[in-house]
Every structure is written in C-alpha cells, then in structure tokens.
Amino acid sequence: MKGISIKDIAKQAGVSPTTVSFVLNGKAKEKRISDQVSKKIQKIAGKLKYKPNQLARGLRTGKTKTIGLIVEDIANSFFATLAKVVEDEADKFGYKVLYGSTEDNTEKAKGLLEVLKYRQVDGYIITPTKNLDKEIEQLQSAGKPIVLVDRYFPQMPSHYVVVDNYKGAYDATAHLAAQGYQKIGIVTTTSDQVQMKDRLDGYADALKAAGIAYNKALVKKLPFDLDKEGSNEEIKKFLKGSKGLDAVFFATNYLGIRGIESIRSLEWQIGKQIGVVCFDDHDIFRLYTPAITCVAQPIQEIGQQLVNILMKELNHPSAALQQVVLPLNLMLRPSSQHT
Amino acid sequence: MKGISIKDIAKQAGVSPTTVSFVLNGKAKEKRISDQVSKKIQKIAGKLKYKPNQLARGLRTGKTKTIGLIVEDIANSFFATLAKVVEDEADKFGYKVLYGSTEDNTEKAKGLLEVLKYRQVDGYIITPTKNLDKEIEQLQSAGKPIVLVDRYFPQMPSHYVVVDNYKGAYDATAHLAAQGYQKIGIVTTTSDQVQMKDRLDGYADALKAAGIAYNKALVKKLPFDLDKEGSNEEIKKFLKGSKGLDAVFFATNYLGIRGIESIRSLEWQIGKQIGVVCFDDHDIFRLYTPAITCVAQPIQEIGQQLVNILMKELNHPSAALQQVVLPLNLMLRPSSQHT
DNA sequence: CCGGCGTACTTTAACGTTTTAGCTGATTAT
DNA sequence: ATAATCAGCTAAAACGTTAAAGTACGCCGG
Numbered sequence: 103m104k105g106i107s108i109k110d111i112a113k114q115a116g117v118s119p120t121t122v123s124f125v126l127n128g129k130a131k132e133k134r135i136s137d138q139v140s141k142k143i144q145k146i147a148g149k150l151k152y153k154p155n156q157l158a159r160g161l162r163t164g165k166t167k168t169i170g171l172i173v174e175d176i177a178n179s180f181f182a183t184l185a186k187v188v189e190d191e192a193d194k195f196g197y198k199v200l201y202g203s204t205e206d207n208t209e210k211a212k213g214l215l216e217v218l219k220y221r222q223v224d225g226y227i228i229t230p231t232k233n234l235d236k237e238i239e240q241l242q243s244a245g246k247p248i249v250l251v252d253r254y255f256p257q258m259p260s261h262y263v264v265v266d267n268y269k270g271a272y273d274a275t276a277h278l279a280a281q282g283y284q285k286i287g288i289v290t291t292t293s294d295q296v297q298m299k300d301r302l303d304g305y306a307d308a309l310k311a312a313g314i315a316y317n318k319a320l321v322k323k324l325p326f327d328l329d330k331e332g333s334n335e336e337i338k339k340f341l342k343g344s345k346g347l348d349a350v351f352f353a354t355n356y357l358g359i360r361g362i363e364s365i366r367s368l369e370w371q372i373g374k375q376i377g378v379v380c381f382d383d384h385d386i387f388r389l390y391t392p393a394i395t396c397v398a399q400p401i402q403e404i405g406q407q408l409v410n411i412l413m414k415e416l417n418h419p420s421a422a423l424q425q426v427v428l429p430l431n432l433m434l435r436p437s438s439q440h441t
Numbered sequence: 442m443k444g445i446s447i448k449d450i451a452k453q454a455g456v457s458p459t460t461v462s463f464v465l466n467g468k469a470k471e472k473r474i475s476d477q478v479s480k481k482i483q484k485i486a487g488k489l490k491y492k493p494n495q496l497a498r499g500l501r502t503g504k505t506k507t508i509g510l511i512v513e514d515i516a517n518s519f520f521a522t523l524a525k526v527v528e529d530e531a532d533k534f535g536y537k538v539l540y541g542s543t544e545d546n547t548e549k550a551k552g553l554l555e556v557l558k559y560r561q562v563d564g565y566i567i568t569p570t571k572n573l574d575k576e577i578e579q580l581q582s583a584g585k586p587i588v589l590v591d592r593y594f595p596q597m598p599s600h601y602v603v604v605d606n607y608k609g610a611y612d613a614t615a616h617l618a619a620q621g622y623q624k625i626g627i628v629t630t631t632s633d634q635v636q637m638k639d640r641l642d643g644y645a646d647a648l649k650a651a652g653i654a655y656n657k658a659l660v661k662k663l664p665f666d667l668d669k670e671g672s673n674e675e676i677k678k679f680l681k682g683s684k685g686l687d688a689v690f691f692a693t694n695y696l697g698i699r700g701i702e703s704i705r706s707l708e709w710q711i712g713k714q715i716g717v718v719c720f721d722d723h724d725i726f727r728l729y730t731p732a733i734t735c736v737a738q739p740i741q742e743i744g745q746q747l748v749n750i751l752m753k754e755l756n757h758p759s760a761a762l763q764q765v766v767l768p769l770n771l772m773l774r775p776s777s778q779h780t
Numbered sequence: 781c782c783g784g785c786g787t788a789c790t791t792t793a794a795c796g797t798t799t800t801a802g803c804t805g806a807t808t809a810t
Numbered sequence: 811a812t813a814a815t816c817a818g819c820t821a822a823a824a825c826g827t828t829a830a831a832g833t834a835c836g837c838c839g840g
Contacts, residue, residue: 153559158826161496161795182521220492386725457820497796500825
C-alpha cells in the first residue's frame with residue numbers, strides 16, 4: 103500500500119525519475135523531452151493514478167501548498183463562514199487550510215503560530231490577538247507572507263483586509279439618533295485593539311454629531327472570556343442601571359446575541375422600550391421578532407480578498423502593502439425604529 | 442532563515458545527527474547514550490529552539506500527525522462547533538486538522554478524500570455523502586483509520602459516532618402528539634441516508650403509537666442544495682397546502698431556521714396556530730419568541746468520542762468496531778406547547 | 781577531422797529525519 | 811590469553827521529490 107512514486111513510472115516507461123518529474127511538472131518543452139517520451143509518461147501516470155507525495159515535494163521545494171488560518175473562534179458564525187470562503191478560495195489555487203482558534207488569548211495564538219510554523223505552512227491569514235505583533239513581525243522578516251484580518255496593528259506595516267469599523271459604528275449610531283432615540287448606550291468588549299477602538303470612536307462621534315453628549319456611564323465593556331451567564335448578568339445590570347436608556351448598540355455578534363437574550367429576560371420590548379442595533383449580521387438578527395438592525399460585513403468579499411492577496415504575495419512578493427478596508431452595510435430592521 | 446536542523450545541534454554538541462535524533466526522541470536510554478551527552482543535547486536543542494521538520498519526519502516515518510475532517514458544511518453551526526471540539530481534542534494528542542466541506546455532494550467529497558490522501562493524513566473523520574462507501578472501504582483496506590460521524594452505511598462495517606436519530610425524532614413527535622396536536626407534518630431532506638431515514642421512521646412510529654395515521658401528504662422533502670429562497674417558497678406552499686396542519690417537525694437545524702422564517706412570513710403564531718419542534722439546537726431556537734423546542738445533540742461528547750476512537754485506532758489498530766450511538770436531549774420550550 | 785553546438789536525456793546530490801547495521805574500545809567470562 | 815559481551819556512539823541508507831550539472835550522440839562549419 104505504498105502509493106505510486108515517480109520511480110514506478112520511470113521504471114515502466116524505461117526512463118529516469120528525473121525525466122518523469124520534468125514531464126509531470128510541465129517542463130517537458132523547456133527540458134527538451136521528446137513528445138514521444140512525454141506522452142508515454144503522461145499515459146502511465148494517468149493509468150497508475152499517480153499523485154505526487156506532498157511531503158517529499160515540500161521537503162525538497164520548501165513549499166507545502168498549505169496556508170494557516172488563525173481565527174478568534176471557529177464556532178462563531180462570522181469566522182465559520184469566513185473559514186469556508188477561505189477554504190473554497192484557497193482550493194482554487196491548490197492550497198489546503200490548517201486552522202486554529204485563539205479564543206482571543208495571546209498565549210494560545212503564539213502556540214498556534216508555533217505549530218503552523220513547524221508544519222511549514224507557506225503563508226498565514228491571521229486574526230491577531232492583542233500582543234501578537236512581535237511574533238508576526240518575526241514571521242514577516244522570515245519571509246512568510248501574512249495577511250491580517252478583522253484587525254491590525256496601526257504601528258506595524260502589514261497586509262490586511264478589514265472593514266470600515268468606524269463608519270459602520272457611526273452609521274449605526276447616527277441611525278439610532280435619527281430615529282429619535284436619546285440615550286444611546288454601547289456594549290462592547292474590553293479589547294483595546296483597533297477594530298473595537300474604531301467602533302467606539304464611531305459611536306462617540308455620531309453622538310456628538312447628533313448633539314448628544316457622550317456619557318461614559320453608557321459604555322459597558324465586557325471581557326471576551328466572560329461566559330454566557332456572566333455576560334447576561336452584566337448586560338442586564340447595565341441596562342437596568344442606566345436610567346432612561348432607550349437604545350443600545352452591541353459591538354459584536356455574540357454580544358448582540360447575549361444582549362437580545364438579556365433584554366428578553368428583562369421582558370423589555372425591543373424597538374419600543376429599547377432600540378437595538380448590532381455589529382455583524384446573523385441568522386438570529388434576521389429572524390428575531392422584531393428583526394434586529396445590524397451592520398453587515400461582506401464576508402464573501404473579505405475571504406476572497408484575503409486569499410487573493412496572500413496568493414499574490416506567495417507568487418511574487420512585492421514591497422507594496424495591500425491594505426483593504428471594505429464598506430459595511432447597514433441593514434435597517436424594526437428593532438431600531440419607533441413605530 | 443532555514444530553520445534549525447538536527448545537524449546544527451549535532452555540530453554544536455560535537456556528536457552525530459543520529460545521536461541527536463535518539464536523544465530527542467526519548468530513546469537515549471534504549472540506545473545507551475550517556476547522560477552527559479544526553480543532557481548536553483537537550484540543552485542545545487532548547488537553546489536553539491529546535492522544532493523537528495514535520496515534512497522530513499513524515500516522509501521518513503509515513504506519519505504526518507494530521508487528521509482529515511470532512512463535514513457537510515463548516516459554516517453550519519453544528520459542524521462549526523463540532524470542528525472546534527475536534528480541533529481541541531486532536532491538539533491534545535499533537536495532531537492538527539485539515540478540513541473540508543462536502544455540501545452533501547459526492548463528487549466534492551471524493552475530491553476532498555483525494556486531496557487529503559495525497560497530503561498523507563494519518564486518519565479521517567468523515568460525514569459521508571450518499572455514495573461514498575466504495576471510496577471509504579478502499580481507504581480502510583489501505584489501512585487508514587476512519588471514523589464516520591452523523592451517519593454511516595448500515596451494510597458497511599466501520600467505526601462511527603452518531604446520535605439516536607430514531608429515538609430523537611420519536612420523542613419529538615410523541616411530545617407533539619401528547620400536547621394535543623393532531624395533524625403533525627415533517628419537513629426533511631430528500632436524502633435517504635440512514636440518519637434521515639431514522640428520523641422519518643421515528644416520526645412515523647410515534648404517530649402510530651399515538652393513534653394518528655401516517656399521512657404521506659404531510660411529509661415534505663427538500664433537496665440539500667435548494668437555496669434559501671427556494672426552500673422558503675416550498676415550505677410555505679407545504680404549510681399552506683396542508684389543510685388542518687397544526688404542528689410540524691423540522692428534521693435539521695437549517696430546515697428549522699428556514700421553517701421559522703417561512704412561518705413568520707405567513708404571519709402564523711408559533712405555538713398557537715402551529716406547533717414546532719426541530720432537530721438540533723441553535724442559538725436561534727433558544728432566543729426566538731416563542732423559543733423553539735428541539736432535540737439537542739451532545740456536540741462536545743460527539744467530538745471527544747470521535748477523536749478518542751481515531752487515536753486509539755492510530756496507535757493500536759484493533760479488529761473491534763467502535764460504534765457509538767449517543768442519546769439526544771429533548772429541550773422543551775414554548776413552541777410546542779398549547780397554552 | 782576536430783571543436784563546437786544542440787538534442788535528449790541521466791546522474792548525482794540535496795531537503796531533514798529515522799533506523800539499521802556496525803564500529804571501537806573496554807570489560808568480563810572461560 | 812582469547813573470545814564474548816557490552817557500553818556508547820556513528821555511518822549510511824532510505825523516504826519521494828526536484829535541480830544542477832553532466833553525458834552521449836549526431837550534425838555542422840571550417
């Protein structure tokens with residue numbers, strides 16, 4: 103059960119393994135192998151269903167045709183969908199994907215990088231955690247192509263594909279204000295990475311523009327690793343404790359889900375008693391009654407850009423940084439509309 | 442930027458690469474390497490942060506410490522969550538995961554198997570598609586450990602981890618009947634694989650046991666690859682067309698989600714006008730108003746069993762087939778209760 | 781008729797590891 | 811005294827592939 107090797111083909115064709123390698127790598131012309139021999143080898147290879155051993159090839163060439171995908175949480179619908187797009191796109195180029203979840207934990211992320219590195223992946227798509235810049239820089243200077251996603255390090259040059267978090271949050275908040283909501287809160291994460299900072303800034307600036315004073319008491323930050331029950335408690339406490347609060351912006355999809363759950367257990371009427379907008383779309387937001395207004399990310403586009411940039415870098419590395427900021431789409435639904 | 446190899450260590454320690462290999466593979470005692478040399482090598486390896494090249498090792502040993510995970514759709518929450526559990530569990534054994542989605546398409550599945558095979562994965566966890574048994578048997582007889590999940594081929598011996606689909610569907614349907622629903626429909630897939638067959642049988646037998654006649658007109662089957670809009674249309678047509686229908690059992694999570702959407706657009710009251718139960722749990726079912734009764738799968742347990750069985754087979758293959766059928770949990774919620 | 785060139789390949793080495801067989805020198809047994 | 815044993819290592823081959831360098835042969839020009 104050893105699998106067919108280039109040697110088997112060589113033997114059958116009565117030529118050397120090198121010749122077989124040349125032919126099967128499309129270098130027949132370049133290496134002046136006769137058409138006769140070339141065809142014979144092709145035929146035998148087809149008959150034996152020869153598949154090159156990627157390990158041997160990788161060992162020799164230093165290329166594994168594998169990319170590492172590091173996300174925050176593969177079980178989260180945003181990242182799961184992204185993973186699928188990445189898988190499909192990479193497949194078009196003959197690449198496979200090795201993935202891992204960081205749980206937003208820098209140590210876990212470092213561990214993943216370590217493992218992917220000694221598995222010799224050719225390139226990386228990374229949702230970085232807080233202090234991962236050192237490790238990423240190291241990989242970069244080792245010549246490994248890396249594209250960041252969802253967030254990046256403002257002080258560190260790198261390729262990235264992100265969305266316009268500031269504008270997304272601004273539009274969402276401005277929309278709430280335009281609907282007549284007065285006391286608008288935000289539930290976000292404790293993370294001070296750029297994507298969350300931008301969302302908070304967008305929220306704050308939109309309030310200002312609407313003539314509403316920014317009130318620190320209306321900003322609730324929750325740590326990523328707080329469990330569902332804990333978050334729900336915190337959110338409920340926040341909602342109940344903020345007298346006069348009439349709308350809230352949830353800054354991530356899982357916070358929005360927990361927010362809905364919390365509001366529900368308080369028996370408040372979404373849309374009437376409290377306006378709700380969430381970052382990220384999700385089946386739940388579309389289906390909930392009332393449906394939840396959200397800022398939808400173009401996941402398909404993000405995934406395609408990621409893989410395209412990575413492939414470009416893999417094939418001809420350039421000095422130019424690819425930094426893509428994609429627009430978001432505010433999906434208006436009843437949860438944010440007074441009736 | 443070549444990376445540290447065993448040779449570098451050997452040079453620094455003034456010994457041969459072989460000795461280094463012995464020591465780093467824990468064979469120092471067995472191969473009678475002196476403690477002195479052993480420690481020196483360990484120290485140098487630590488200092489240089491040596492990581493063995495998995496390609497070279499794999500080429501030599503035939504083991505890649507990688508498993509292939511083939512699911513129906515990684516973007517589906519059930520499979521995404523399962524993938525995460527598998528990843529975590531495999532990691533405990535030092536294994537990485539290569540994954541792929543079949544979209545329930547046999548050709549795509551064959552392609553995935555092909556790719557994983559020539560990437561030399563050590564073992565497979567597979568959600569098989571309809572006609573994949575030949576390919577799987579071939580892999581098995583090539584000595585590759587395989588564990589099936591979610592479904593299996595009754596006529597083909599194999600390891601598998603599934604849930605008690607029959608009982609789950611039976612309990613769900615019996616519950617509807619016990620709540621006084623009389624005309625109970627089912628929306629399922631056109632698949633005739635065992636997991637769907639069992640669900641349909643459970644549904645039918647529960648009806649019989651409740652003294653309700655099985656009515657073929659109340660069974661709606663939809664193909665997997667029908668898109669969201671198409672499914673919604675079909676479901677609406679089915680619901681409206683079945684006069685007197687007072688409850689419906691959705692046989693998969695995505696059908697349930699589409700079902701809710703359809704019922705919503707018909708403006709029927711779930712629970713009152715129509716009882717609803719769904720196979721699989723999902724955030725949506727918990728959060729929807731009214732919350733949706735469902736048959737929850739023990740995803741954590743499934744993933745752990747899968748990896749444990751696979752690891753056992755990888756380390757000491759046995760003749761005994763591991764076939765695990767896990768119990769399901771009926772989560773009672775308002776969607777199935779007359780008030 | 782001899783060097784040079786083009787054609788059509790082959791030989792060899794290398795990637796980094798593991799494994800088998802073996803080598804050297806010292807100690808023990810006979 | 812000599813053979814067998816043992817400790818403590820090393821040399822070399824192998825996994826399957828690719829790349830650089832080489833070979834053998836025919837043909838042409840001078």
